[in-house]
Amino acid sequence: MAETAGFAGHLRGSSGYRRVLVGLAAAGVATFAQLYSVQGLLPQLAADFNVSAATAALSVSAATLGLAVAVIPWSAAADRFGRLPAMRTAIITAVILGLVVPLSPDFSVLLALRFAEGAALGGIPAVALAYLSEEVSPVHAAVAAGTYVSGTTVGGLAGRILAAPVGEYSSWRIGVAAVSLLAAAAAVVFMLAAPRQRGHVPQRRADGGATLAVRLTVNLRSGRQLVLYAQAFLLMGGFVAVYNYLGFRLELAPFNLPQSLASSLFLAYLAGTWSSRFAGKASGWARGGRRTVLLACTAVMAGGLALTLLQSLPAVIAGLVVFTAGFFGAHAVASGWVPVLAPAGRAQASSLYNLAYYTGSSLVGWAAGLFFQSAGWNGLAGFVLCLMGIAAALAATLPGRLKQTAGTAAGRRLEA
Numbered sequence: 001m002a003e004t005a006g007f008a009g010h011l012r013g014s015s016g017y018r019r020v021l022v023g024l025a026a027a028g029v030a031t032f033a034q035l036y037s038v039q040g041l042l043p044q045l046a047a048d049f050n051v052s053a054a055t056a057a058l059s060v061s062a063a064t065l066g067l068a069v070a071v072i073p074w075s076a077a078a079d080r081f082g083r084l085p086a087m088r089t090a091i092i093t094a095v096i097l098g099l100v101v102p103l104s105p106d107f108s109v110l111l112a113l114r115f116a117e118g119a120a121l122g123g124i125p126a127v128a129l130a131y132l133s134e135e136v137s138p139v140h141a142a143v144a145a146g147t148y149v150s151g152t153t154v155g156g157l158a159g160r161i162l163a164a165p166v167g168e169y170s171s172w173r174i175g176v177a178a179v180s181l182l183a184a185a186a187a188v189v190f191m192l193a194a195p196r197q198r199g200h201v202p203q204r205r206a207d208g209g210a211t212l213a214v215r216l217t218v219n220l221r222s223g224r225q226l227v228l229y230a231q232a233f234l235l236m237g238g239f240v241a242v243y244n245y246l247g248f249r250l251e252l253a254p255f256n257l258p259q260s261l262a263s264s265l266f267l268a269y270l271a272g273t274w275s276s277r278f279a280g281k282a283s284g285w286a287r288g289g290r291r292t293v294l295l296a297c298t299a300v301m302a303g304g305l306a307l308t309l310l311q312s313l314p315a316v317i318a319g320l321v322v323f324t325a326g327f328f329g330a331h332a333v334a335s336g337w338v339p340v341l342a343p344a345g346r347a348q349a350s351s352l353y354n355l356a357y358y359t360g361s362s363l364v365g366w367a368a369g370l371f372f373q374s375a376g377w378n379g380l381a382g383f384v385l386c387l388m389g390i391a392a393a394l395a396a397t398l399p400g401r402l403k404q405t406a407g408t409a410a411g412r413r414l415e416a
Helices: 002-006 015-035 039-049 058-081 083-103 107-121 125-135 138-169 172-193 212-220 223-250 259-285 289-307 313-341 346-395 409-415
Strands: none
Touching: 015 058, 015 083, 015 107, 015 125, 015 138, 015 172, 039 058, 039 107, 039 138, 039 172, 039 223, 039 259, 058 083, 058 107, 058 125, 058 212, 058 223, 058 346, 083 107, 083 125, 083 172, 125 138, 125 313, 125 346, 138 172, 138 259, 138 313, 212 223, 212 346, 223 259, 223 289, 223 313, 223 346, 259 289, 259 313, 289 313, 289 346, 313 346
């Protein structure tokens, strides 16, 4: 307890700072490679199980829904048993389940296993930003959060570009298995790199700290937090919708791309690797701070999506790169802002953000398929643009620069 009370967080450039970022980046790779491994295989899944595009997309939604419902229980476990023990348990369980998914005998079993895999994976995003905010100096928190998000983009990219080509030349089962093996290797790096926690003391007593319900309620009563949660739901939902159905569009005229070539467009994720770090840095010097950067990134998303409406492959590629850069910049700002503004219960605040984030992924990612099936890509893009407009209107209500404090006196008592 004494060490925790005197610990101000690892400074940028220190060994502890680097180990936190390397460990969380590896955890991000393991998590998001598995979570979206089937996304590049959706046309193959649809053909193999004889289901529609929207139904095939449920294999993505099942995992993200499992993650959404699990993030709050994982945050409670992290408070009670510690951040690192929770994340280690989550990542080991997820890797085991990921290796079982390719053995699914039918689509219903696949959905059940993907749901369980997502629930296990929930232990990483539910806790990672709280762990980061407690172990890294507040001076560098925004940059560190951007670095963590950039690691998640690498994971999402690795899962997609590995699974799709391997799956096309063998089967979707082997493609998914290859990603699970990659996740296992990343999990080992996380276990070895992440330093022991010094900024948090587990609340092991039954009466220690505030109850889970109180911590959740405090954050749900904060208007600023609710706006940030809305960003997660709307922007992530639109982002996943675009990537879920882009492969189906590119298989049709005038593109007629094979699956292996279409999956290479997931390399657009590299734009997010850069933009998430840039957005974190820009939040420190831009006029209006994080709000300005959040609104700018949302506008970039909209511009990129508009480009994908053109019947030109170069335009679609450029639009996807711009759209992806905008999304990950917005996500880095919003997700990193949540624990900073949390009145109390930083793990619960981040978990609520992730609940909204992955609920949006699950629901909007599936619902957008109905627009795609009925009105094509134009219908899907119009739906997603409406979501981004709502997100921007809400983000505009956030204050500009805020004095970043440790929270209110009541909040500090809840954390004690």
